Amino acid sequence: TSTEIDDSVTLGEGIKAPPMVYIAGEEMTHYTSNLIVDQWIKPYFNVDAWEHFDLSCKARDDSDDKVLHDAVEAGSRIGAIFKEPTITPSTLQVKEMGLSKAFGSPNGAMRRGWNGITISRDTIHIEGIELGYKNPVFFERHAVGGEYGAGWNEVGQGTLLTTYLPDDGASPFVVDKRDLTDDHNVVVVYHNPYDNVAELAHLFFKRCLDAEITPYVVTKKTVFKWQEGFWETMKSIFDEHYKADFEKAGLLERSGGDLQHLISDAATMQLIRWTDGGFGMAAHNYDGDMLTDQIAQVHRSPGFITSNLVGRRDDGTLIKEFEASHGTVSDLWHDHLAGKETSLNPLGLVEAMIGAMQHAATLQAENNPSDESEIVKAKVFNYTETLRTAMHNTFRYGQGTRDMSGPSGFTTEDYIAKVAWRLQR
Ligand code: NAD
Incomplete structure (x- = not known):
């Protein structure tokens, strides 16, 4: 041994x-x-x-x-x-x-x-x-997707079509159609691959539980409706596998007895107020980039x-x-x-x-x-x-x-x- x-x-x-x-x-x-x-x-x-x-x-x-x-x-x-x-x-x-x-x-x-x-x-x-923080702060940043892999171009007036062609041969459909009336536009297309969010959820909740800290999920889903799926996956993994353990450990008291969702702009404020630490946050790729830089500043140094x-x-x-x-x-x-x-x-x-x-x-x-x-x-x-x-x-x-x-x-x-x-x- x-x-x-x-x-x-x-x-x-x-x-x-x-x-x-x-x-x-x-x-x-x-x-x-x-x-x-x-x-x-x-x-x-x-x-x-x-x-x-x-x-x-x-x-x-x-x-x-x-x-x-x-x-x-x-x-x-x-x-x-x-x-x-x-x-x-x-x-x-x-x-x-x-x-x-x-x-x-x-x-x-x-x-x-x-x-x-x-x-x-x-x-x-x-x-x-x-x-800066008295107790640990953990962050889980989705490693792929979002703005980083965006396709983009500068274009003038016209119509922009984003069309989805399914692999299984089903009929293509238009995801988005918009008329561009300005002479100068930047158009951007990106996606969030969500297959591995369940795995991110398991890694995150396990780490928070081991460290005895309270988990939060951060998105801007109130306005960016397409981000709902990230929260839904996180919440269902939490409810099925972790909620009981977090409850037993008394770690949900500060978050109202359940996994709490924070809107990303509200999260920027909480990061400055919650200097006692003792919490974790999981977020999309770009939000994670910004919020972890903020944590670095509050915590004295990168x-x-x-x-x-x-x-x-x-x-x-x-x-x-x-x-x-x-x-x-x-x-x-x-x-x-x-x-x-x-x-x-x-x-x-x-x-x-x-x-x-x-x-x-x-x-x-x-x-x-x-x-x-x-x-x-x-x-x-x-x-x-x-x-x-x-x-x-x-x-x-x-x-x-x-x-x-x-x-x-x-x-x-x-x-x-x-x-x-x-x-x-
Ligand atoms: P930076 O993180 O290098 O520095 C930002 C500020 O924080 C600077 O004032 C710096 O002095 C200070 N700082 C950072 N780490 C410090 C440390 N360990 N000790 C003391 N002070 C520290 O970011 P930047 O200046 O925006 O970028 C510099 C270069 O780094 C750019 O070329 C950028 O492309 C690259 N970059 C690389 C990565 C990466 O490889 N993961 C990440 C970010 C930036």
């Missing part, structure tokens, strides 16, 4: 880290991730089994985006992925970087390629330190939020991709390039690395059951817990980054060096 396993990890031991996909991005978060892997991971683990993919704009351009397809393939095959933030180039960046075209978001390609169900975003808490994509391989195996919720932190990168001090909070990035390493170890132990893989799993879990404690203690001792500790806080490099020192003791 695991209690008999020696799970200690020592400097220079070179434990073989289980295979995972490591996706590199650019700018400040790439620079910081390199420092972290060099100072916090490589002294303890041999990472030769990590498969590396460089998703910088330049590498995507040089390979005509083959590198993105390769990364998606490797992610499906291995099932555990760590991803640094990447740049989705703006028109200006396409010019500045001399790219051959404006590459689309790699995140969208991954969410589709891995049959993305949900992007789970949760607040990170450090015991003894008050951040560095204190996790972001995990859960998808499913065609054979049913869960694929998990772990990333930070924030971007490449361009402003600090420009400061760094100008020789100024920076202070990047790496907690979201490192929670992602921890999540990916733990999931990789779990998959290895499941797929190749042996004493060896159980030992590696125990060591990975032990070490990553120690790493988390070392990071939190560094914050607790007033040596955190400046988003938390103010101007006296540590620089990006000093914080990493301090945690590395603490790990060696």
Whole structure:
């Protein structure tokens, strides 16, 4: 049993880290991730089994985006992925970087390629330190559909027809017909694929129940009538499988004894008022994008939020991709390039690395059951817990980054060096 396993990890031991996909991005978060892997991971683990993919704009351009397809393939095959933030180039960046075209978001390609169900975003808490929310806030963002995959065009006056052609050969019908009378219009078509909402519901309600927090479902269905189906699926899964357990745990008292629906604009206000935390929200893709950024601000910094994509391989195996919720932190990168001090909070990035390493170890132990893989799993879990404690203690001792500790806080490099020192003791 695991209690008999020696799970200690020592400097220079070179434990073989289980295979995972490591996706590199650019700018400040790439620079910081390199420092972290060099100072916090490589002294303890041999990472030769990590498969590396460089998703910088330049590498995507040089390979005509083959590198993105390769990364998606490797992610499906291995099932555990760590991803640094990447740049989705703006028109200006396409010019500045001399790219051959404006590459689309790699995140969208991954969410589709891995049959993305949900992007789970949760607040990170450090015991003894008050951040924005006192207790956990969980968010489940539908990983696919909506505005992100929209087809659109700029058109003049005329008629726009959106026609549905059923696969089963039934008669086509017009979903929408509208007369355009302006000289300048943007027309947009998108859809919300709803097959995996039931699965999102199970993941969400299970997570809320385990963490003893109250779930809410957020849509704008009062006005956007087509969103009713999201709520209906969530509510029916809740009623059938979870309501009794939530009631028993006393978790529905704050929401009037039932699963409550919140209109998305009302949710923006509650997120600012409910600073005690202790709740979860599930929403469509774009609402989830906006609301989780708001949570990040209320909770002090985007560095204190996790972001995990859960998808499913065609054979049913869960694929998990772990990333930070924030971007490449361009402003600090420009400061760094100008020789100024920076202070990047790496907690979201490192929670992602921890999540990916733990999931990789779990998959290895499941797929190749042996004493060896159980030992590696125990060591990975032990070490990553120690790493988390070392990071939190560094914050607790007033040596955190400046988003938390103010101007006296540590620089990006000093914080990493301090945690590395603490790990060696
Ligand atoms: P950003 O999240 O990088 O930064 C927003 C603001 O928050 C900045 O002021 C930044 O300094 C601060 N911030 C973010 N994370 C921080 C941290 N860990 N510690 C301290 N401060 C932090 O968003 P942006 O500036 O809008 O975008 C920059 C680039 O990132 C863009 O090119 C965009 O395409 C990309 N981006 C990528 C992803 C992703 O890969 N998942 C997500 C969002 C943005």
